[in-house]
Amino acid sequence: MTAPAAPRAGGLWVTFEGGDGAGKTTQATLLEEWLRESGRAVVRTREPGGTEVGVLIRNIVLHHRGDVAPRAEALLYAADRAHHVATLVRPALERGDVVIQDRYLDSSVAYQGAGRVLDATEVRDLSLWATEGALPDITVLLDLDEASGRARLDADDKPFDRLEAEKDEFHARVRAAFLALAAAEPERFLVLDATLPAEELAAVVRERVAAALA
Ligand code: TYD
Secondary structure (H helix, E strand, O other): OOOOOOOOOOOEEEEEEEOOOOOHHHHHHHHHHHHHHOOOOEEEEEOOOOOHHHHHHHHHHHHOOOOOOHHHHHHHHHHHHHHHHHHHHHHHHHHOOEEEEEOOHHHHHHHHHHHOOOOHHHHHHHHHHHOOOOOOOEEEEEEOOHHHHHHHHHHHOOOOOOOOOOOHHHHHHHHHHHHHHHHHOOOOEEEEEOOOOHHHHHHHHHHHHHHHHO
């Protein structure tokens, strides 16, 4: 699974990955606050839906009633990603900003690959084609077993989206796929136990980001 990362200047790109309910948004917010306090220019974004076009795509992939064919779903996420990287992420990195992003292509490999049972390499290659090979500097994987993830979502009291509503067995495959991705690229990934207190996790993330910015 080697990827030809396209060269790009400046900036730092941090993505957060993990199952639903793992606490990505909390950690992204804590990192954003810390970086802003230290005076860094930060762009906070997410997939799907980091751009206007992306919001439209997000609406289809998460809220369309009825089936979306697995390959169509993979292409929709890849289309969102192509537009997002070209119009928002790459320009921000070129300005020298820190980009903090909820989910990226690892989510496609885990959810559309292992979850929907498409070929993982093909799903990854599709996203790499879409983004001209763009890979984050740091990917924080918040690892959580599917039962705990489900319990957190239940406690949230929000209606489930199409993927959240999948069975535990789907989420178990997604989790295993994330862990396999992290094992294949240990330099990019920081794997954390999502059951630890949020402040403790945030401190580890800060340490890793500070080292990369130094
Ligand atoms: P997310 O924005 O994390 O959900 P929420 O807003 O409810 O916290 O992610 C939305 C869903 O999209 C999540 O269930 C995972 C799924 N997803 C994919 O299946 N493939 C992808 O490439 C991405 C980016 C997300």
